[in-house]
Amino acid sequence: MTATVADAFSAYLVERLDDGTLRQGVRTLTAADLPPGEVTIRVAYSGVNYKDGLASRPDGRVVRSYPMVPGIDLAGKVVESADPRFRPGDPVLVTGYELGVSHYGGYAQYARVPAGWVVPLPRGLDLREAMILGTAGFTAALALHRLEDHGLAPGQGPVLVTGASGGVGSIAVALLARRGYEVVASTGKAEAVDYLRRLGASRVIPRDEVAVTGGKPLEKQQWAAAIDAVGGDTLAHVLRTTRYGGAVAAVGLTGGSHLHTTVFPFILRGVSLLGIDSVYCPMPLRMRIWQRLAGDLRPEALEAMVYREVGLTELPQAFDDVLAGRARGRILVRIA
Missing domain, CATH: 3.90.180.10 (Medium-chain alcohol dehydrogenases, catalytic domain)
Structure with a gap:
């Protein structure tokens, strides 16, 4: 019936x-x-x-x-x-x-x-698992996909995830760890440290280390790449501390929608800022990302x-x- x-x-x-x-x-x-x-x-x-x-x-x-x-x-x-x-x-x-x-x-x-x-x-996920991932998981996977298309590969150095205890951040940590990256997770929640380590973060740093106002146009090079769910001052700091040729995927704005930065990370270090739009992502790429979430990107936890x-x-x-x-x-x- x-x-x-x-x-x-x-x-x-x-x-x-x-x-x-x-x-x-x-x-x-x-x-x-x-x-x-x-x-x-x-x-x-x-x-x-x-x-x-x-x-x-x-x-x-x-x-x-x-x-x-x-x-x-x-x-x-x-x-x-x-x-x-x-x-x-x-x-x-x-x-x-x-x-x-x-x-x-x-x-x-x-x-x-x-x-x-x-x-x-996609085969490999049930309905409940699909929504544990949901929009957050799709966004995190799309960010990683774009970074890898840009040339990111395991072994190139630490990859930073900001806002790591949130929905997108948590899944980004797990996806990166699943792919073999060295993941550094930033969070403002001290109680989330063990949780992020269980998801695969090799290091967890306080939010204050990346939520920095002002600073020099360029600072010490630290990250091979980053997935930023915060925006605002945090994104500006991440850009000026990303290594030469690296890329930052911007996925959120919980820390603010304004970006106060200079052109120096882009023209002196070749840093790329990748905008991640999960809302109108074309259907062929959308289906490819969901297939990856059910396959090689499927988190273990x-x-x-x-x-x-x-x-x-x-x-x-x-x-x-x-x-x-x-x-x-x-x-x-x-x-x-």
Whole structure:
């Protein structure tokens, strides 16, 4: 018997009121409430990302239209499809595009999305594992992929990961270690040191060593490459301490969106700054990255990255934890 969308189902809905404040919580939706799309998915898991936390704030500036079901990633099984590439029962995942921003996202028991956004679940991952990785894992893997395309290889020297105890940072540490790199993890959480070592960091340094304001245009060369999830002063310091010919992949802005630097790292040391966009990454590369996450990049300690698993009613606290930097690794959202 072919599965169909339930007459009524639960979703976490955010609405903007006339006074600019937000009203949010678990609501009951129907199939008629879902946005247009060729593929309807019964969602099993989602995750809590920094952008999801911003979606819960009136000044978050990520949601483009209300009401909105947040959740910028999801994994589940197809229940209806108007596209011949997908059939009912197929396990799939979706990350990025307009999901959870201008198109209802993963915090609902059902999601309807354009077929062009859907990635078949790669063999080697189940639905839960796909969302332990989620947008954070995809972003970290894309960053590593770009660095290796730039010429990075194990044995060239230490690779720095900033914001290492967060979602993207944690997975970046694990992926780099899986590939045989010497990983230096930077974190502001003293209690995360053992955790990062378990993920494969050979050295863990305090955040203060890289979150440096000002400084000389060029400083001592330290890193063969870096994955920076912080931005701001941290990214500027990483650029001026990266070795000749190295590259820095910029993946986040938890430390600020402004970059105050000089051209010297670029024109005197040949340092490259690689921008990592996981939202509109072309589908052929997107599918290649997910295949790598299920294969040669698959972390050995996926479960160790789960900070906790929550349901829809527990999302407000999860948002607060992510925005305040209290979460370590990934917060998994159990939908089904």
